[in-house]
Amino acid sequence: MKISDTEQETNAGDKLHWTTEAESALKKVPFFVRKKAKNRIEKYVLDKLKIRRSSIGSEVVDGAVVTIEDVKAAKEKFLSNMSKDIRGFQADRCFGASGCPNVANSSGSFLEKAENLLEQENILFFLKQHVKGDLKYHHEFRLSCADCPNCCSQPQIKDFGVIGAVLPAIADEPCSQCQACVNACPDHCITMSDNSISTDSRCKIPTIDFSSCLMCGKCIEACPTGTICEGKRGFRVQLAGHLGRHPRLALEIDGLLSESEATDALRNVIQFYKKNSREGERFAKIFNEPDMLEIIRKKSIN
Ligand code: SF4
Ligand code: SF4
Ligand code: SF4
Numbered sequence: 664m665k666i667s668d669t670e671q672e673t674n675a676g677d678k679l680h681w682t683t684e685a686e687s688a689l690k691k692v693p694f695f696v697r698k699k700a701k702n703r704i705e706k707y708v709l710d711k712l713k714i715r716r717s718s719i720g721s722e723v724v725d726g727a728v729v730t731i732e733d734v735k736a737a738k739e740k741f742l743s744n745m746s747k748d749i750r751g752f753q754a755d756r757c758f759g760a761s762g763c764p765n766v767a768n769s770s771g772s773f774l775e776k777a778e779n780l781l782e783q784e785n786i787l788f789f790l791k792q793h794v795k796g797d798l799k800y801h802h803e804f805r806l807s808c809a810d811c812p813n814c815c816s817q818p819q820i821k822d823f824g825v826i827g828a829v830l831p832a833i834a835d836e837p838c839s840q841c842q843a844c845v846n847a848c849p850d851h852c853i854t855m856s857d858n859s860i861s862t863d864s865r866c867k868i869p870t871i872d873f874s875s876c877l878m879c880g881k882c883i884e885a886c887p888t889g890t891i892c893e894g895k896r897g898f899r900v901q902l903a904g905h906l907g908r909h910p911r912l913a914l915e916i917d918g919l920l921s922e923s924e925a926t927d928a929l930r931n932v933i934q935f936y937k938k939n940s941r942e943g944e945r946f947a948k949i950f951n952e953p954d955m956l957e958i959i960r961k962k963s964i965n
Contacts, residue, residue, distance in 0.1 A: 679705050684731040704729060707737035742797075751787030752804040754778050759810025759827070767880045768827030768896050770808035773922050777806055777823075777929055784933050794943035801907075802943050804936065806929070812877040812899075819912045822946040823932055824901040825925055828878035831871055832894030839888050844869055847885035852876045878919065898925045902932065905947035913947075 681689070685704075692700045708729050709715075756774050759766040786804050794802050807818040810827040818824020845853045852875045855867040869891060871882075878899065882891045897919040904913030920928060936946040 679708060679727045679729055681729045682731065685729045685734050688731055688734045703741055704734055704737040707740060708733050749798045749800060749803060751790050752781045752806065754781065754806045755816055756808040757810055757816040763810065765811045765813055766827065767811040767829045767878065768898065770810050770825055770827050773825060773898065773925055774808050776926050780926065780929060789937055790943050793940060804946060812879050818901050820904040820906050822903060823929055824904065824913055826899040828899050828919055829880035829883065829896045830878050830894040830919055831883050831891050833869065834889055834892040836889040838868055838890040840867060841887065843885040843887065844882040844891050847881045849879065849881065850875050850877055853882060895919055897921050900925050900928050903947040903950040905945060
């Protein structure tokens, strides 16, 4: 089994002694970045001692003690290198492309266009001009794509998020009443109701509650007759989510956008952001008007 660099670092790190003071300092690091911080500090110590991580065996490394001075020095090093790594935006995607069975609509092509757009718009240059002091990761514009409504990549807490989706429709194909669609829907949106053109009580047809439907496409996959079929494929687009001191989930643009409409929405968002972010505040921080959702939607699909 191939061990990733991160795992190697972690395994190496378990072989180092930490002083009580250094350990206390590490405990003050927020839990969700603590492991990364620990790896960085241990890498700093090993580099200082000129010990290659790959040469470490199962024994505790002699003389490799992590002290509070190491913690401080590693932090300084990290902060001084940070601005070199910043590219102005972060863009990521869920693991849909690695064979996940839940993919409703692949966001790969959209992500490529979005990254090109963010590069062309030179967000990094914009941030360098507007942010007072050093650029930090938290200044970067964040975009995330998920290939289905499970949202493993957390688009709901990013400046711009897309969720791959497929809207079901009812076709003319006769329904076998198998109930597979009812059972497949994770959100209980499908019921079997009387068919108005038949008096036979056994002859029911599926009804979809579109107000609750998250467009995952599971019912389409489950239907053996094609009675429930694909209506439209596209992306749900979410804006202005963020964590931090005043967290907020993103607001969703109405409707299902095509890839080009979602790209237009991103372009509109970037224009808004560049015009209104006077000191490099995150888009999510300056976008507070739900009315803006409608404006961006209209611009994006007209
Ligand atoms: S968001 Fe959906 S498609 Fe992507 S990895 Fe998660 S479950 Fe799979
Ligand atoms: S698309 Fe998903 S959420 Fe919508 S009705 Fe079908 S199974 Fe239910
Ligand atoms: S719509 Fe399809 S899955 Fe649903 S009950 Fe009819 S045949 Fe079965």
